[in-house]
Amino acid sequence: MVRILRGLAHKYFSDDEAVILFLILVAGTLFVVLFGAMLAPAIAALIVAFILQGLVTKLVKLGVPETPAIYGVFLVFLGVLFAFLFGLLPLVWTQVTRLAGETPRIIREFQSYLELLPQQYPQLVSKEAVDTLYSQLSTEVGNMTQWLVSFSLSSIPDLVALLIYLVLVPIMVFFFLKDKSVLLGSIARLLPPQRPLMVKIWHEVNMQCANYVRGKALEILIVGGATYIGFKVMGMPYAALLSLLVGLSVVIPYIGAAVVTIPVVVIGLFAFGWGPQFIWIMVVYGIIQGLDGNVLVPLLFSEVNNLHPVAIIVAVLFFGGIWGLWGVFFAIPLATLLKAVFWAWPVKGMAPPVSDARIG
Missing domain, CATH: 1.20.1440 (de novo design (two linked rop proteins))
Known part of the structure; x- marks a missing residue:
């Protein structure tokens, strides 16, 4: 066993830099697992900035100065964000609540379809199986409807967290884009000079x-x-x-x-x-x-x-x-x-x- 482990270490970790990189990956994974929930706004902002950086790079290649490109891409991001929050999201939520109101009618019609199956296919579908399926479906729909009714009160802490996201994430996205070189330079100083x-x-x-x-x-x-x-x-x-x-x-x-x-x-x-x-x-x-x-x-x-x-x-x-x-x-x-x-x-x-x- 020791010989096998020694062979694997020689094969994959013969380079000192590979060992350092492995330790960095392990430490980074543990950091995200332990503190990911706490740093969720920063992680979300980093992902959004990572996506937007591609647009900034394309604009710079087309001859647009970097600073106007960053401000322009950030303004487009804010426009899309506000369009989603005040345009698409209310429309989707309205349709979700309307669908929840129509769900009992859909369940009744679905039940009528199910009740015909034992008559049409008695060898494949039994009445007990249909009753069990309908009971489970009714229970799940009832739970979903109850959640929608209680959403306005129980979700106040979530709404507060959402407001924090809406403030922090755009600010951090802007600084991730604007100070990308500074942030990457600070991280690079912590790494070995030859890498x-x-x-x-x-x-x-x-x-x-x-x-x-x-x-x-x-x-x-x-x-x-x-x-x-x-x-x-x-x-x-x-x-x-x-x-x-x-x-x-x-x-x-x-x-x-x-x-x-x-x-x-x-x-x-x-x-x-x-x-x-x-x-x-x-x-x-x-x-x-x-x-x-x-x-x-x-x-x-x-x-x-x-x-x-x-x-x-x-x-x-x-x-x-x-x-x-x-x-x-x-x-x-x-x-x-x-x-x-x-x-x-x-x-x-x-x-x-x-x-x-x-x-x-």
């Missing part, structure tokens, strides 16, 4: 994660916007709510699209029945999903290393189990970061792996 391995890994991680995070932000806007326009034109109820869900579903490839299809089908079915209108809505939805997977994703992520579907599912399960919803949301960027570190990590006696710049 070729860290520089190599930083460039790899920066390229992979920056392309992925910025590409996903743009994909959410495009897919969500296209879905809203399509559903609104087709007269689909709760278009804003469904388009927001469809847009956010692209964060979790494969799984998100499968899960979000369920409410789209259910609401479309109960709104229009088995008719031409429902079929056309499903066609529009299918076209959007097809263009996203076959055109938009390859276009936005042409420079990002492909993650195998199994790796994506494992990352969602692992990070979701650790950090809940936020872990699910950031599972793919974290997995991309780990893969970027793996590609750049020095292995004694082996040639560095060739990066595959395709996306599946």
